[in-house]
Amino acid sequence: MDLKQLNAFIAVADLRSFSAAATKTGLSQPSLSRLLKQLETDMGVVLIDRYHRPLHLTEAGSFFYDKISTILTEIDTVTSMTQRLSAPSSVLNIGFVPQCYTACCLKSLPRLNSSAPDIDVNLKDISSYQQIDALKSGEIDIGFGRFAHQDPWIQQILLRHERYVVALPKSHPLANVRKQRLIDLANNRLILYHQTHLPVSSTVTIETATQANDKLSTSRVNRAATHEAASSEPITEPLLHLFAQYGISPFMTTTVSDLQVALGLVAAGEGITLVPASLQTVRTEQISYQRLVHENVTSPIYLHTLEDFVHPKIPDLLTAIYHVYEQRGITYRQQNFVSQA
Incomplete structure (x- = not known):
């Protein structure tokens, strides 16, 4: 054989x-x-x-x-x-999801270029789960994503949690309300834009979430037809997962292919959505972005690379990211990948 x-x-x-x-x-x-x-x-x-x-x-x-x-x-x-x-390269191939580009790359890459000019950076727009295969094949050296992974070939660090903001049409009655509650948003059409689901270990059921949030479980909650109050089906879509943590299910949802399409629908008055705060500069002439009162409604940012091989230029990238975060007063977790090579 x-x-x-x-x-x-x-x-x-x-x-x-x-x-x-x-x-x-x-x-x-x-x-x-x-x-x-x-x-x-x-x-x-x-x-x-x-x-x-x-x-x-x-x-x-x-x-x-x-x-x-x-x-x-x-x-x-x-x-x-x-x-x-056997052949270390000065080229650093970075995979990212669009929701992470502004939060991680926009300000950090110019800093990296000035502090380590010998590094050639290639960027690739690739989903969180496709990044795992891309890391293994050598297509990318590091990936920025919004989901944790359990894979023996991959190591990851949690960079930080980024708060969500609500995106509403400028004409919406709540467009000028400075601090929003999820319960007040439940009657709106929620536009979902994630093409991949949370790992099963991160899912939560409506039944469990309601028990864990007694105050909100007694509030008026509108439930979509696919998520009845008695249901114990796991909520795996990230935005639905956030609502479910407070015992809430949106009245109606629409799923689209990506974030840009979702924001286009919001701008057209077809619904609302939640986006990471770093994206609240998009289409501001048509969309109002407002904070949520819930401090724990956040989106994590993970960095992934191989378990047994860390590209020698990755520490320079992390240093650049941490420098930018410190300059901007952003709370983060300073960690480094462990190199086995």
């Missing part, structure tokens, strides 16, 4: 076609068939049912596919990490 045989098997299993798998692997179809036949002979099992079209994996083949896919992914990750260890 060797990697060439395993990669051939994975290609056939993914594409369910010998001809397509041959094209993908760069092998001739007879060569691909010989590799798979030899793998089955060595293992003493039949992995592929060749009499179905498209091809099907046998029960043994399905089991083998599930296990070997994970192993091959880890081999690819280790290979990429080893290559980076």
